[in-house]
Amino acid sequence: MNDTVTLTIEQAQELSLAVLEGNGFGKEHAGAIMRSVVAAQIDECHSHGLYRLMGCVHTARNGGLDTHAQPEIIDQAPAITRVDARKGCSLLSFEKALPMLVEKTRHCGISVLAITNSFHFSALWPEVEQISAHGLVGMAMTPTHAFVAPAGGTKPLLGTNPIAFSWPRPGKTPYTFDFATSMIARGEIELHRRAGKPIPEGWAIDKNGDATTDPTEALEGAMLTFGGHKGSALSTMIGLLAGPLIGDVLGHETYAASENAPGKPHHGEMIIAFSPETFLGADAQKHLDHAEELFEGIVNQGARLPSQRRFEARERSRKNGVTIPKALYEDLSALTAEQ
């Protein structure tokens, strides 16, 4: 008996749309969410793939999220595109504002897309890779629910505050990374708890602020940032830039869509884009070629570039389609049938 199901990319897209549109999401939001989760599934990022549709549907059912919100795009300044997501999911805001971000970046050299008042649950790399696909350099940051203590502290205050970056490499997959500034994803601690295994030292502290290797104590306490006080400073910076600077909340203030039931968190997102051609004019290609020496220097000493596993998965999925657990396939199919 086979406990997985393989879908063509088109089937994965259709299933995703059917789940979303069948559960209250307007056509445009359903499309934007579908493109993000299918991109993650193609790259075999299962946690951000089709699995995430379950959470989207539950969030929509619990209320609080506007599944038909029309994002308001504001031309805030020559180098700032602001989007009020109006309590909709952030992905449609990103897609709708991307053309203005690209245009402003090409004109000004650098520009920011600030998304506020949005529900956010997606990986950042699909967005920064859309920017690098335009030949620009992309960076994205967002705060999230505050599960993380600052270095030297004892209590949750910072979000897992991820940062993503993508550098265009024409003809090649971009140089992309996307990582949380917490030591580890919260889900990893949960997995250890379920398996009855201790977590490594340095991942978390208990509710008294003492080091712990007990996953249950860790979940009741606080996670730690990666890289000690340096990671903590970086996380604080991300919280400030993707929070107060764009007029949105801090990590410890993000809230769920619904007051009555759990749902995706509500907060802002900051995206920065840089235009090599605007910085360098006719010399841009020469310097982009030159940047390849750094990537070659990394690979030639046996180290890996970030995201290579994703890019290899992408190749595979484009040939073979995407494979998901049969149980997930059945759950998603049931969500389309219920309507």
Place this chain on the structure above:
Amino acid sequence: MNDTVTLTIEQAQELSLAVLEGNGFGKEHAGAIMRSVVAAQIDECHSHGLYRLMGCVHTARNGGLDTHAQPEIIDQAPAITRVDARKGCSLLSFEKALPMLVEKTRHCGISVLAITNSFHFSALWPEVEQISAHGLVGMAMTPTHAFVAPAGGTKPLLGTNPIAFSWPRPGKTPYTFDFATSMIARGEIELHRRAGKPIPEGWAIDKNGDATTDPTEALEGAMLTFGGHKGSALSTMIGLLAGPLIGDVLGHETYAASENAPGKPHHGEMIIAFSPETFLGADAQKHLDHAEELFEGIVNQGARLPSQRRFEARERSRKNGVTIPKALYEDLSALTAEQ
């Protein structure tokens, strides 16, 4: 016998100018360097304080650095100020271009100052703090000599690639950090070598790429980044943004001022500034006030904000002047007398 000398801030300034102008630096460069090293000395950052004048003089004597270079400021794009330092020290370029950076940032919301073709040897925090003193948010990055291996690698390729950030807190010292993306400063390994002490695991690898706690092997091998693959990715990003994006060299290509004798490294620097008022209009103050909750949340749980030790030293120095080793004072005085 007293082996330190205490100077008033004015005396420290005069001594610095006498050393620099007496050893070939033009008046403007001497002023810019003086302001940076005195600021560091006031904050009791001894390695970037008056001690650094010794290296400046040696670099100037060895040749290669243009001590009279007139930086060329280029209005590259609405949000890009470019400066060709013309083989001069980066500090004068920063000072001369700061007004354009501030003006463009206020107008566009975000803008970049790209300094290229410069000799660089200064801490980044005095620059980002000059930006936050204007009520803007500052970020700075620079590559340096490549002493650091990428995560999973075996050989030096990345610079110690520092990043600095400063967030304005009107009426208070700014939220500022400035750290190398290497695990530790190279000087720390040197200090262990001199003291005959092993270095902690995780700081460095030997020339075969194997973990080492021997400081001599570490200096012949490569340092590691902080935070494993995340720190390595961040360091790579800094190398790209403050290198090829602004048309300057990568960390493994920085070179000394002189071919014949050691000197300060030659490379670029990227500074980004954000204007809260342009992002937020009349709401800016409200959101800056709101950011204070994050700082209070850090301090109230017993954690420290970065740079607090510097700010405490600053208070002290403003009252009591600055104190340097007598040997350094004599060396610097001798450098003024030789002329």
